[in-house]
Amino acid sequence: MTTSFHPPSRTLMGPGPSDVYPRILEALSRPTVGHLDPAFIRMMDELKSLLQFAFRTTNQLTIPISAPGSAGMECVIANLVEPGEKVIVCQNGVFGGRIKENVERCGGVAIMVMDDFGKPIDLEKVEDAFKKHSDAVAIAFVHSETSTGVRSDAETLCALARAYGCLTIVDAVTTLAGIPLEVDAWGIDAIYSGTQKCLSCVPGLSPVSFSPRAAEKITKRSSRVQSWFLDTNLVMGYWGTDAKRSYHHTAPVNSLYALHESLVILEEEGLEKSWQRHRLNHLALVAGLESLGLEFVVEENSRLPQLNAVSFPKSVDEAAVRSTLLSEYRLEIGAGLGALAGKVWRIGLMGYASNPKNVNLCVSALGKALNAQGHRCDVSRAVDKIGQVYS
Amino acid sequence: MTTSFHPPSRTLMGPGPSDVYPRILEALSRPTVGHLDPAFIRMMDELKSLLQFAFRTTNQLTIPISAPGSAGMECVIANLVEPGEKVIVCQNGVFGGRIKENVERCGGVAIMVMDDFGKPIDLEKVEDAFKKHSDAVAIAFVHSETSTGVRSDAETLCALARAYGCLTIVDAVTTLAGIPLEVDAWGIDAIYSGTQKCLSCVPGLSPVSFSPRAAEKITKRSSRVQSWFLDTNLVMGYWGTDAKRSYHHTAPVNSLYALHESLVILEEEGLEKSWQRHRLNHLALVAGLESLGLEFVVEENSRLPQLNAVSFPKSVDEAAVRSTLLSEYRLEIGAGLGALAGKVWRIGLMGYASNPKNVNLCVSALGKALNAQGHRCDVSRAVDKIGQVYS
Numbered sequence: 001m002t003t004s005f006h007p008p009s010r011t012l013m014g015p016g017p018s019d020v021y022p023r024i025l026e027a028l029s030r031p032t033v034g035h036l037d038p039a040f041i042r043m044m045d046e047l048k049s050l051l052q053f054a055f056r057t058t059n060q061l062t063i064p065i066s067a068p069g070s071a072g073m074e075c076v077i078a079n080l081v082e083p084g085e086k087v088i089v090c091q092n093g094v095f096g097g098r099i100k101e102n103v104e105r106c107g108g109v110a111i112m113v114m115d116d117f118g119k120p121i122d123l124e125k126v127e128d129a130f131k132k133h134s135d136a137v138a139i140a141f142v143h144s145e146t147s148t149g150v151r152s153d154a155e156t157l158c159a160l161a162r163a164y165g166c167l168t169i170v171d172a173v174t175t176l177a178g179i180p181l182e183v184d185a186w187g188i189d190a191i192y193s194g195t196q197k198c199l200s201c202v203p204g205l206s207p208v209s210f211s212p213r214a215a216e217k218i219t220k221r222s223s224r225v226q227s228w229f230l231d232t233n234l235v236m237g238y239w240g241t242d243a244k245r246s247y248h249h250t251a252p253v254n255s256l257y258a259l260h261e262s263l264v265i266l267e268e269e270g271l272e273k274s275w276q277r278h279r280l281n282h283l284a285l286v287a288g289l290e291s292l293g294l295e296f297v298v299e300e301n302s303r304l305p306q307l308n309a310v311s312f313p314k315s316v317d318e319a320a321v322r323s324t325l326l327s328e329y330r331l332e333i334g335a336g337l338g339a340l341a342g343k344v345w346r347i348g349l350m351g352y353a354s355n356p357k358n359v360n361l362c363v364s365a366l367g368k369a370l371n372a373q374g375h376r377c378d379v380s381r382a383v384d385k386i387g388q389v390y391s
Numbered sequence: 392m393t394t395s396f397h398p399p400s401r402t403l404m405g406p407g408p409s410d411v412y413p414r415i416l417e418a419l420s421r422p423t424v425g426h427l428d429p430a431f432i433r434m435m436d437e438l439k440s441l442l443q444f445a446f447r448t449t450n451q452l453t454i455p456i457s458a459p460g461s462a463g464m465e466c467v468i469a470n471l472v473e474p475g476e477k478v479i480v481c482q483n484g485v486f487g488g489r490i491k492e493n494v495e496r497c498g499g500v501a502i503m504v505m506d507d508f509g510k511p512i513d514l515e516k517v518e519d520a521f522k523k524h525s526d527a528v529a530i531a532f533v534h535s536e537t538s539t540g541v542r543s544d545a546e547t548l549c550a551l552a553r554a555y556g557c558l559t560i561v562d563a564v565t566t567l568a569g570i571p572l573e574v575d576a577w578g579i580d581a582i583y584s585g586t587q588k589c590l591s592c593v594p595g596l597s598p599v600s601f602s603p604r605a606a607e608k609i610t611k612r613s614s615r616v617q618s619w620f621l622d623t624n625l626v627m628g629y630w631g632t633d634a635k636r637s638y639h640h641t642a643p644v645n646s647l648y649a650l651h652e653s654l655v656i657l658e659e660e661g662l663e664k665s666w667q668r669h670r671l672n673h674l675a676l677v678a679g680l681e682s683l684g685l686e687f688v689v690e691e692n693s694r695l696p697q698l699n700a701v702s703f704p705k706s707v708d709e710a711a712v713r714s715t716l717l718s719e720y721r722l723e724i725g726a727g728l729g730a731l732a733g734k735v736w737r738i739g740l741m742g743y744a745s746n747p748k749n750v751n752l753c754v755s756a757l758g759k760a761l762n763a764q765g766h767r768c769d770v771s772r773a774v775d776k777i778g779q780v781y782s
Contacts, residue, residue: 029416229459250587
């Protein structure tokens with residue numbers, strides 16, 4: 001007979017999921033009600049408003065997709081891109097490659113603009129692509145590359161796209177609530193995010209938002225959206241503004257309680273305050289890690305405060321360090337992904353996990369683990385450096 | 392400022408979600424760990440074994456999809472059906488129609504075998520379709536039609552399919568743990584279910600299983616699966632048997648805790664015992680409802696114990712009755728769907744909610760609500776009839 005699973009105690013400082021607020025875990029476990037219950041539908045309406053607040057948008061079509069961020073990506077692309085249409089896809093990490101996969105599986109043609117892992121998207125290359133492919137219907141890019149910790153200039157990319165008459169598709173999985181994001185002010189047409197990063201909610205849902213311009217393109221499609229489950233025309237029968245909601249699929253009721261609670265917490269803190277908190281804890285982490293002799297992969301101006309990719313001396317057994325952190329300090333940090341596999345650690349400071357205690361834990365534990373491997377570093381000095389940032 | 396959402400207290404006797412076991416809600420709220428944490432990966436392995444137990448299969452490719460049952464349906468069809476391939480689709484309710492939608496959106500050709508809402512699938516019509524369409528690659532049908540409460544003869548349908556060299560795709564969303572289901576013994580090639588029905592888990596996941604024959608067809612596809620998120624070739628990099636799991640998407644960690652706990656509970660009770668319990672409570676409900684003068688839509692031999700569709704006198708204001716049950720008894724029952732909208736109630740007795748207390752509550756509350764609308768019925772006699780079944 002199998003027995004109940006009791007997860008080990010962890011501090012989650014990887015690329016996500018991040019530590020979940022205890023309030024959210026409590027909300028998650030409230031009794032399930034029906035997905036058409038009038039009380040639940042009122043909560044759904046609040047949830048849409050809270051997502052508009054978090055995305056800074058008035059877009060009507062702003063909802064959580066009932067599946068993880070990867071499904072949010074697929075939802076946005078499957079709805080917006082018709083077979084044969086050209087999409088300019090920027091790739092400077094793993095997730096740009098995933099966008100390409102999705103565009104092609106929807107029958108679209110991906111025009112690739114490539115940058116190195118760890119570099120922000122090169123605006124000149126993008127402008128060249130716009131000039132060369134005036135028939136492209138959209139540009140798709142990752143605002144916060146979780147695989148490298150780089151932030152690209154979403155505002156300028158969107159302005160460029162508008163100048164060339166293209167729709168914008170923005171991956172904001174790791175962005176939302178962590179760094180400034182202005183869906184309406186920047187003119188973003190379609191955006192998707194995840195719940196398990198800077199919202200500190202459980203993984204499994206993907207908030208998306210479509211501008212009226214994007215919604216119109218979907219309405220005027222000449223072909224059906226290839227996914228029934230992700231077809232926003234159908235999903236909006238359930239999530240729309242009509243008093244009468246029609247069943248599409250059974251909503252993940254409890255996960256939606258959790259997302260609602262995470263957005264209530266974000267509203268209580270304030271969006272700008274959340275951005276500032278992520279920034280401050282990041283600066284403290286930088287001070288501590290650099291004092292240990294570790295180097296950041298991304299140049300200062302483009303670093304994501306919520307996802308810190310650092311490299312280490314070649315002689316370090318990186319997997320052993322991560323294993324020590326997990327077994328001795330119950331601390332999870334992330335390995336490298338794609339081109340950076342084996343070359344970096346990815347340290348998340350997301351949502352609830354972005355706090356001084358975690359910064360200190362991570363720097364101390366990493367320092368001790370490096371010392372244990374014979375790589376001399378001064379842990380107390382690093383902790384002092386952290387303290388100076390907060391003082 | 393928005394405040395936290397506190398759901399009203401309910402007894403869920405609709406078509407699902409059903410009442411969730413308190414143990415499962417508690418498991419759901421355990422602290423989130425990373426989706427690549429060694430402890431979590433051991434839990435995933437247990438989860439696969441538990442799903443094999445519940446499906447009665449040794450299929451290696453037996454996993455939960457990270458999205459609701461509708462996505463499980465799409466996963467099975469998108470992986471198995473290639474553009475231009477013919478699939479015989481049986482429709483005797485709403486969900487057969489959804490299968491057709493999915494087959495067509497995957498570029499397949501749906502050969503429809505139609506039966507009335509409330510009738511089981513006609514085996515002769517199916518055999519005719521096999522004879523006429525010898526080039527069909529698969530047959531897809533709904534074992535337990537949630538829209539009508541009818542059970543079709545899955546065992547015979549699968550035997551027929553095998554005789555005609557066709558793969559079988561079975562919708563078991565409402566079946567799993569409620570009535571006998573034998574994936575291996577019946578020769579089912581691909582099956583999907585949901586968590587929010589007879590498993591009494593939270594909604595949001597879809598267990599699926601593919602036979603080696605089905606898995607081989609997927610491996611030998613000439614075209615890519617159109618969905619990146621649901622492509623089992625990629626998903627199995629994370630859920631497969633390799634010691635090293637590669638990241639595909641971020642698993643819905645807490646929902647998977649809940650599914651694990653629901654299957655542990657099922658294993659504790661025993662699969663046959665769960666089927667028997669569903670059957671006994673159903674018989675008690677039948678005795679009570681028939682005593683109130685309500686009629687079952689489905690003939691006795693094909694009734695699902697877990698989903699009871701009953702009709703009422705034309706003069707009954709059915710929406711008002713449901714509204715009274717919800718406001719006065721905190722009891723949810725389901726409305727009719729599709730061709731039966733406004734004509735029936737759908738009363739679920741699923742999983743944790745399949746118990747004598749709920750049977751009594753539902754029959755008493757319905758009786759009183761009917762009396763309040765001037766439709767005389769003897770509630771105490773109905774309760775006596777229920778007692779006789781249990782004695």
